[in-house]
Amino acid sequence: MEKSHGLLIVLSGPSGAGKGTLCQELLRQMPNLKYSVSMTTRLPRPGEVDGVHYFFRSREDVEAMIARDELLEWAQFCDNYYGTPRFAVEQAIVDGQDVILEIEIQGALQVKKRFPQGVFTFIVPPSLAALSERIHKRGTESEEVIQKRLATAIQELEYVSEYDYVVVNDEIPAAVDKLKSIIIAEKCRVKRKPFVFKEES
Structure with missing residues (x-):
């Protein structure tokens, strides 16, 4: 069987939907995944490390x-x-490594144009009330920024149809199991991995 390329797995969704938490748990349970560290001009939050987060x-x-x-x-x-x-x-990806990106929606749509064979999954909170509670609990942003994030989240939910999958992040273990199932299913797709029977010796 010929060697296949790795998967590009893209996770995005509204700020506060829990993308980072799900990504960390997915990486813990699937150590063959490679996390792609993004670049940003924003200031580090408490505990964030350059080159890691x-x-x-x-x-x-x-x-x-x-x-x-x-x-x-x-x-x-x-x-x-x-x-x-x-x-x-x-x-x-060329070397056969699966890569996971945790990125904003604007960026995910750019990746889709460049790399349409990627696996695009939209993470959503169970409700807007839950989203507001999560962002407030972080305690890292002013009320003005929080309200801006919530308004942006409502607009971003309209982009769900651009993705291959949607996962509601209500309970973390259940959401992680869904993400693992998506990755396993995608790796089994015929179009990704041509199968050839070996000749009997």
Whole structure:
């Protein structure tokens, strides 16, 4: 059987939907997955480490990378840039490694245009009330920013139809199980992995 390329798994959804938590648990349970660290111009939140959670860069640095086409995708969200360094992701996929991206919706739609064979999954909260509660519990943003995020979330929910799958993040273990099932099913698709019987010796 010929070697197949890895999967590009894209998770996105409204801020506060729990993408990061689901991604961390998925990586813990599926150690063969490679996490693609995104780049951002926003300031680190408490506990975030450069190169682990994000690559924290200046606005000038990110704009220069955009001009050189060195990002697989990029977007502006709440007045900050977010983007995915391109080379490492493309090389990992060619080498047969499965890569997971946790990115904003604008960025996910860019990736879909460049890499339509990716697996695009939209993470949603069980309700807007639950989303508001999660964002407030983080305690990292002002009320003005929180309200902006909630208004943006309502608009972002309209993009669900652009994705292959939608997962409601109500209970984390159940949501992770759904994501694992999606990945396993996608790896078994005939169009991804041509099957040839070995000749009997």
